[in-house]
Amino acid sequence: MAQVSSISNEQSPTAKSVTLKISRYNPEHDESSQFMEFPVKYDQLSTFLEAILDVKKHFDHSVAVRYSCRQATCGSCGMIINGKPRLACFTKISELDSNVITVEPMNNFPVIRDLAVKFEKLFDTHQKIKPYLIRDDTELVSDEKEFLQTPEEVEQYIQFANCIKCGLCNSACPTMATDSSFVGPQALAQAYRYVADSRDKGKDSRLKIIDDSHGIWRCHFAGSCSQVCPKGVDPAMGIQLLRGYMLGFRS
């Protein structure tokens, strides 16, 4: 394990210090991952993404991390922080109340380098469940101009429309930990999002897609996906409600 000596930075005089243990791994020439320690200063509002960017600026610019919006909207900066999947831009260092914090790439995703992981499979499974409204007519040709919904109908799915495809739920899922063919909580929750939408007519085709031994039946309701979701989507609820449709508990 390597350690980098501390340097002063431009933080406020009230800033505290924490040691970030960042997992370093380059699949092109490393056999295994190694942790590197970086002492960083932080204040009450500093996020992990800011700390990692500080590390890149002051210590080692080669630390690989994916990020974009810095405000929990793009879903790019998911990583394992102190053992749990979290968004780096949405997690304050002061929340964890620890002097040494480990930062690793998300589990159940192939690692590109260091903290950056591949999202291809996540997007593939998301696309597989047809994440769009299915119906014969469209708003463009319909006389109604738009498909009206009551507020109650919107409530049925709007929570699940908050998904930012960050992959934290798939990283926390115990089934994903061992089953490489499992569709995953992200895609299943999105299947519910469209099945519950009163404008959508594609329920049967979607249920057929997820009615598979590696589909919805592999969810065992551990609920870890819902606990780590940074947007309050609650995939576990969506999956159980969706299974309720399939078992005939719901209409």
Add this chain to the structure above:
Amino acid sequence: MPNDEHREGIGGMINPRRYGIERVAYLLMRLSGLGLLAYFIGHIYETSNILRGQVGWDDFMELISGTEGHIVMSIVIAMCVFHTVNGVRVMLGHGGVGVGKPARPDYPYDPASQNYRHKIGIYSAIVLAAVAMMYGLAVMFGE
């Protein structure tokens, strides 16, 4: 990295420390299921000894009448009760019963599916399993 897909594997699947009591229940459900399966297979094998007549049956009864046999049987009782009670909770949840209703989430986003009803169900399963185990021990060792 242990594998190309960076999966946590069985170690990550059975780690109960990070996600609260729901993940503990998930682990106990699997352990009790495997334990009951092992007991079921062993039970069929052992009871088949009755085909050997009175001697075979006596040998079998001797096996479960000792201290170790009683402890194993009490663990089986606990596994059976936990698996049953928690199984009812999980089956209801799988049907969408008691998992809450979809609603616009408010920060800090406490998941409605992890609500007090399910937590009560999990704790009830654990307590009932412990009580049944203690009752079994009292009956078996009280004689």
